[in-house]
Amino acid sequence: xxxxxxxxxxxxxxxxxxxxxxxxxxxxxxxxxxxxxxxxxxxxxxxxxxxxxxxxxxxxxxxxxxxxxxxxxxxxxxxxxxxxxxxxxxxxxxxxxxxxxxxxxxxxxxxxxxxxxxxxxxxxxxxxxxxxxxxxxxxxxxxxxxxxxxxxxxx
Amino acid sequence: xxxxxxxxxxxxxxxxxxxxxxxxxxxxxxxxxxxxxxxxxxxxxxxxxxxxxxxxxxxxxxxxxxxxxxxxxxxxxxxxxxxxxxxxxxxxxxxxxxxxxxxxxxxxxxxxxxxxxxxxxxxxxxxxxxxxxxxxxxxxxxxxxxxxxxxxxxxxxxxxxxxxxxxxxxxxxxxxxxxxxxxxxxxxxxxxxx
Numbered sequence: 166x167x168x169x170x171x172x173x174x175x176x177x178x179x180x181x182x183x184x185x186x187x188x189x190x191x192x193x194x195x196x197x198x199x200x201x202x203x204x205x206x207x208x209x210x211x212x213x214x215x216x217x218x219x220x221x222x223x224x225x226x227x228x229x230x231x232x233x234x235x236x237x238x239x240x241x242x243x244x245x246x247x248x249x250x251x252x253x254x255x256x257x258x259x260x261x262x263x264x265x266x267x268x269x270x271x272x273x274x275x276x277x278x279x280x281x282x283x284x285x286x287x288x289x290x291x292x293x294x295x296x297x298x299x300x301x302x303x304x305x306x307x308x309x310x311x312x313x314x315x316x317x318x319x320x
Numbered sequence: 321x322x323x324x325x326x327x328x329x330x331x332x333x334x335x336x337x338x339x340x341x342x343x344x345x346x347x348x349x350x351x352x353x354x355x356x357x358x359x360x361x362x363x364x365x366x367x368x369x370x371x372x373x374x375x376x377x378x379x380x381x382x383x384x385x386x387x388x389x390x391x392x393x394x395x396x397x398x399x400x401x402x403x404x405x406x407x408x409x410x411x412x413x414x415x416x417x418x419x420x421x422x423x424x425x426x427x428x429x430x431x432x433x434x435x436x437x438x439x440x441x442x443x444x445x446x447x448x449x450x451x452x453x454x455x456x457x458x459x460x461x462x463x464x465x466x467x468x469x470x471x472x473x474x475x476x477x478x479x480x481x482x483x484x485x486x487x488x489x490x491x492x493x494x495x496x497x498x499x500x501x502x503x504x505x506x507x508x509x510x511x512x513x514x
Binding site: 179180183184185186187189190191192193194195205209212213216218219220221222223224225226227228229230232233238240246247249250251252253254255256257261262263264265266267268269271272274275295296297301303304305306307308309310311312313314315316317 | 333344348352366376377384385394401429430436476481
């Protein structure tokens, strides 16, 4: 059975209805509680539980790429027997997030984010040195996606 | 956003805004007054914290603000990065068309790296399993008239790291050369050369 089938209505509403335009006030969970007709304590305990179960990664901002920092998508083609080790080396860099193995000749894909172009170049160079493989850097040129969150299928 | 300009458009955030970004980039706490501690650290009121987040949203530095869910944990086990080789003059129109589907969570133009990498449009497609992703991609190919366009799906296998982007400056003092991981890599390579 799919995990989302066992969620109750409150959990589904919390996951789906507040992905964008969440109330910006000093007590946002009280606002959500009023909106859903549930007590604030219940909202806080349910959100905490959803975070603990890993369904919610965080509550807060999603930044527009390249507006407050610079980032790039990097790809590497790594021999199978080295992949796990190289991936772990790369993951130790605090500038790296979303580090995935993908099914392709280019089998390791990760995003590198930094506060400036100069810092980004330094980090990319360091990664190549420590991983001992070249990387292909594919910075975003244009964004065609308007992010309104991810509509889950029960809505 | 103009082509080739994206990386130059780094907003000149004030020092105060950078401090704020650092305090909220991994999410706000789930407590009655989530901005209380942030306000205290910045030496301003909670109302001022909220107003400054609002300003970052208005200036579009923040794209959306709210609950960020994890697809994989919610049953969307399959994730395909679908890459397309689209004539330059059509990439914007097609990128917007693909970006409108609910199963799609990213639609970015990126540079080709010829001859190794011919693809210039990157879209992320989520589904409950591999077949669902393939079916969605086929549906998109039909609806956006892409049957003549070369594409390939890079399914995600292992996830080594996932978390929101960290934008604030880091003290980057880790010496990777001396780490056990680098030693592991050396020994793997030595074995391969025997």
